[in-house]
Structures are given as C-alpha cells and as structure tokens.
Amino acid sequence: MLVLGVESSARAASAAVVKDGRLLGEFFVNTQQTHSQTLLPMIEALLKNLGLSCGDMDLMAVANGPGSFTGVRIGVSCVKGLAFPGATPCVGISTLEAIAYGGAALCGSVICAAMDARCGQVYNALFRAEDGGIERLCEDRAISIQELGAQCQAYGRELVLFGDGAELCHREFKDWGARLAPEALRFQRAASVALLAQDRGGAAPGELLPAYLRMPQAERELKARRETSGEEQ
DSSP: OOOEEEEEEEOOEEEEEEEEEEEEEEEEOOOOSSSSHHHHHHHHHHHHHHHHOGOOEEEEEEOOOSSOOHHHHHHHHHHHHHHGGGGGOOEEEEEHHHHTTTTTSSTOOOEEEEOOOOEEEOOOOEEETTEEEEOOOOOEEEEEHHHHHHHHGGGGGGGGETTTHHHOOOOHHHHOOOOOOOOOHHOOOOOHHHHHHSOOOOOOOGGOOOOOOOOHHHHHHHHHHHHHHHOOO
C-alpha cells in the first residue's frame, strides 16, 4: 500500500510517502514562508523524486488537528484537492498522535504530546509507548498547563514531553522529573502521519474534516462580545 502523508498543523510543514510500512521519502521545511507557498511544491518535488504521482497513491493522510487553524485548513484542503480527481480514500490523523509517535521506541514511557494553544493552555493527549507503538491514555483536549501538571506529576521521570508546547510544560514540570524529548524527535512529521494511517480505513475525500478542539480566537471574541451585549441589555 502506498500512502501519502501531509503535515502542516504548526510552523513546520512536511510530506512523506510510505509503502507497506517502509518510509520511501520525506520532505520537511521549517521556514517563515506560509504553508500555502511551500506545501504543494514540496509534495510535487517529493513525488517526482520517487517517480510516483498522486494517482499511484492508495491512501492520502493528513494531520487534521488540533493545531494552527490556518495550517490545519491548508493541509486538509490540499489533501482533499489532490484526492478528489482519483477519488483516493483519505484519513485524518490527530496531530497529537503524530507527535507522540516520535516517542514510540521509548518503551514504558508516558508520552505527553503538547502543542502551544496560547492563553496558558496546551492542546494535549497522553500515550504510553509499548512494543514499538503507542497506546492512547486520554482523548485530545485543550487544558491549562497547571492542570496538566497536576494530572501528570505522579508519572515522574516516566513522562517525556513532545511537541511545540513541550518546553513551556518542561519549565513547570522539570522539578518533579518530567523529561524533554530531543528536538530532532520532538515534533510532528508527515512520516508519522502516513505510518499511522496505513492500518486505518480511508473515507471519501469530501468526508475529510478539520478537528480544531477550540473555536478560532476571532470567533471566541465575537461570542464574548455578544454575550456581554446580551447581559447589558
């Protein structure tokens, strides 16, 4: 099975192709350019180097959130656009699960995937690394760093922090033993998205949707203004 994986949920973007559990190639870019500028050219260059085309793919996968609202939208829209012409099945993979997969080899450790959600919160999920894979311990959520620390303190040195929110959490958690994953392994990659997707059934491209967890800031502010206005009336 050939799987194209795409990841653009945060600052970096990447694309990867996996065949029957083996990574054939991956392109990774971490620049100031927007994903709308880099993602499609990166996918095209990757496929060209591998001598493949979108029509050869059996499945297309994308990190569909949580993460940057713009980044998630771009990634999902890109994959849907590539998949529609050939009706290639698509699957969305949790960004947090893709982050945690980087720690799959840390057998017995608790992987804490954390993305900076601003306002003192992180997008988070916990996983246990076992037998070269990861077992989910909780659902994806938006949670305050303080609340997360209170929940995780009992794990002590078993806890390893991954994701772009890992350093924020480590400042608060290091005193009780939480460890920070090496930077080279810490972030989500398209290879993880593709590898996680290969055992999951895909759906029609039109069914692929983002998973934001929270409303965009502009919508939250508008809702707050409306509630305030209603109270004043």
